[in-house]
Amino acid sequence: MNRSWAFHFRILAVLAVLGIAAFPVYWMAVTSMTSSEELFAGSPRLLPDPAQIGTYARALVSTPLLTWLGNSLIIALGTTALSLLLAILPAYALSRMSFRGKLLLALGLFVTQMLPEAMLVVPLYDIFSRFALLDSLTGLILANTAFAVPVVTWILKGAIDGIPTEIEEAARIDGCSRVGIVLTIVLPLIAPTLAAVTVIAFFQGWNEYVFAQTFISDESLKVASVGLASFVGELSTPMDTVTAVGLTYTLPAVVFYLLVQRYIVAGMTSGGVKG
Amino acid sequence: MxxxxxxxxxxxxxxxxxxxxxxxxxxxxxxxxxxxxxxxEFILSTTYTSLLDPSLREFVGLDNYRDVLGDPEFHKVLRITAIYTVICVSGGVGLGLLVALLLDFNFRGRGIARALVTIPWAAPPVAVALIFIWMFNAQFGIFNDILSGLGISAEPINWLDDPQRALPAVLFTTIWQIFPFSSVVILSALQGVQSELREAAIIDGADKLSVFKAVVWPTIRPTVAILALLLTVWSLRRFDVIWVMTQGGPLGETNTLVIDLYRRAFVYLDLGHAAAVGVIGVCTALVVTFIYFWLSARADRAAGK
Known part of the structure; x- marks a missing residue:
């Protein structure tokens, strides 16, 4: 009986923690589906009002939501593709090959993980202005990749470390090239980790704010993070519309993370954190 | 031949x-x-350069560093950065550890609970900042409604506009966002705790706290140490949540190093001094990393590894 009381108490505590974790996202949903009159009335509405679903249609019309999300998607996809392209072969080389400068590369990858984006924003702004990369989505992809690729390489290296070398040796005797081995044997074996780093790189691009805020002034090139931040302190857009935009931007991130979070955790702990 | x-x-x-x-x-x-x-960045930091015409540079040697390091406002920036970092790391690790220990038992829906707890970490920081601004709103925010509902404060509290309360509000938001990462990482380390050892200790009559100290903590200590390093570096570099919530204000009470750097460059258009702050920040991040590795090497030696 005593034990069961402890158990139930613990379950209650778990539910409380989950409630705290989920509440702000839930509150975004509630606010987006509350009429303006009710938002500014005395007591808050605790459940979303289904009649207010029209807020989302209004958000589509009254804000450049689709343009923002489209630009964020381009940045996220570009960052993911470029990061994977740059990271896969070096991750393999770091795991399997010996070469001069290996330690230097490993150190470089580690140090760049420690460098703050915002601390490089000044020189990057200066460099980008000379190469016409300001006000360009390409520039943002290049900058985001610089901060996604070290962690992606590091996690992939950790995953490749976990594959026994014997599997590759048979293929090498058969005359398969190293690149062929990486593409046909190694990558399929680390598919879960590949999924995890894809998500990490994708959301580096999707979430990124400081570069997008600084490098882009053209309205048609604004990304969702900057668009959403532009509502702060601006009073003409109603709060239900603002939170509708916020939730539309947040939900894809949360859903994707929940789907692959198991692999992300495994990847971060084997490659990123313990490495 | x-x-x-x-x-x-x-x-x-x-x-x-x-x-x-x-x-x-x-x-x-x-x-x-x-x-x-x-x-x-290093070259810029030795020049006077305005954002209005970055190609026009005047070499000033170490003057920017002298100005920045002698500026009482910058001392405040360093103090706020230190407070922000220490509270983020201790709050993030402490809360993360508590939640990890809480979730580390068998119950139905454990997988779903572990997934759901990562929601804050998965949400984009700008969206998090936005919804917390709304929840902290003095007149219509839910936080003040909760406080008055609990009978703690009937008067609406001004959070983000009050120099005394802005930093706590930003810290609250940040810790809410980062604790799931700590929990999930510590949870996976807890799987390395040997259950035989734990059971043996319980049979020997050890209470929960001594089991934690003798069996659990030694296993997860290295993971917690790396976690603390990651959270430290992330706190030093965090820009989006703070900038969107307060832009460093009110009265500079949330003005951390990166926020200060950004203000100098893109509000005051002074790239030279901003670059000097950037170099100081990069050095801080590297020094912290170095001290961490030095400490953990010493701890490993002390543990006889």
Missing amino acids: RNSVKIQTRRKDPARFLPYAFIAPLAAYLLIFHAYPLMQ
Whole structure:
């Protein structure tokens, strides 16, 4: 009986923690589906009002939501593709090959993980202005990749470390090239980790704010993070519309993370954190 | 004769150069997008440069550093950065550890609970900042409604506009966002705790706290240490949540190093001083990393590893 009381108490505590974790996202949903009159009335509405679903249609019309999300998607996809392209072969080389400068590369990858984006924003702004990369989505992809690729390489290296070398040796005797081995044997074996780093790189691009805020002034090139931040302190857009935009931007991130979070955790702990 | 030797080495070459071919694009990328900007930042920090015309530079030596380090406002920035970092790391690790220990038992829906708890970490920081601004709103925010509902404060509290309360509000938001990461990482380390050892300790009559100290903590200590390093560096570099919530205000009470740097560059258009702050920040991040590795090497030696 005593034990069961402890158990139930613990379950209650778990539910409380989950409630705290989920509440702000839930509150975004509630606010987006509350009429303006009710938002500014005395007591808050605790459940979303289904009649207010029209807020989302209004958000589509009254804000450049689709343009923002489209630009964020381009940045996220570009960052993911470029990061994977740059990271896969070096991750393999770091795991399997010996070469001069290996330690230097490993150190470089580690140090760049420690460098703050915002601390490089000044020189990057200066460099980008000379190469016409300001006000360009390409520039943002290049900058985001610089901060996604070290962690992606590091996690992939950790995953490749976990594959026994014997599997590759048979293929090498058969005359398969190293690149062929990486593409046909190694990558399929680390598919879960590949999924995890894809998500990490994708959301580096999707979430990124400081570069997008600084490098882009053209309205048609604004990304969702900057668009959403532009509502702060601006009073003409109603709060239900603002939170509708916020939730539309947040939900894809949360859903994707929940789907692959198991692999992300495994990847971060084997490659990123313990490495 | 000479010719044939040359051909032989050439035949060997492809395999010998293969690793370099594999890493070359990445190495070049890191040089262009990290090493070169770092060098540029250092050069900028020794000049007077305005954002209005960055090509016009006047060499001023170490004057920018002297100005920044002698500026009482910058001392405040350092103090706030230290407070922000220490509370984020201790709050993030402490809360993360508590939640990890709470979730580390068998119950139905454990997988779903572990997934759901990561929601804050998965949400984009700008969206998090936005919804917390709304929840902290003095007149219509839910936090004040909760406080008055609990009978703690009937008067609406001003959070983000109050110099005394803005930093706590930003810290609350940040810790809410980062604790799931700590929990999930510590949870996976807890799987390494040997259940026989734990059971043996319980049979020996050890209470929960001593089991934690003797069995659980030694296993997860290295993970917690790396976690603390990651959270420290992330706190030093965090820009989006703070900038969107307060832009460093009110009265500079949330003005951390990166926020200060950004203000100097893009509000006051003074790239030289901003770059000097940037160099100081990069050095801080590197020094913290170095101290961490020095401490953990010493701890490993003390533990006899």
